[in-house]
Amino acid sequence: MKFLDWYVKIGVVSALCGASMEYFMIKTDDKVTVLEAEKRAWETTPEAQAIKDALNPWQKHDMETRKDS
Numbered sequence: 001m002k003f004l005d006w007y008v009k010i011g012v013v014s015a016l017c018g019a020s021m022e023y024f025m026i027k028t029d030d031k032v033t034v035l036e037a038e039k040r041a042w043e044t045t046p047e048a049q050a051i052k053d054a055l056n057p058w059q060k061h062d063m064e065t066r067k068d069s
Contacts, residue, residue: 042048053059
């Protein structure tokens, strides 16, 4: 039991770190939920689909090669 105090300190610091992370997640849950809902709504718009297609012009080509093999 030479290092018991060291292990206790590590345990306390770890518990405080975990508790503060949980507190932060609980406090920001509503904001994150709203942001995710807005993101999903925007991703279904024609503008978002056009941007997605413009950023990945090889998407259809990749899909065709997967079907062939």
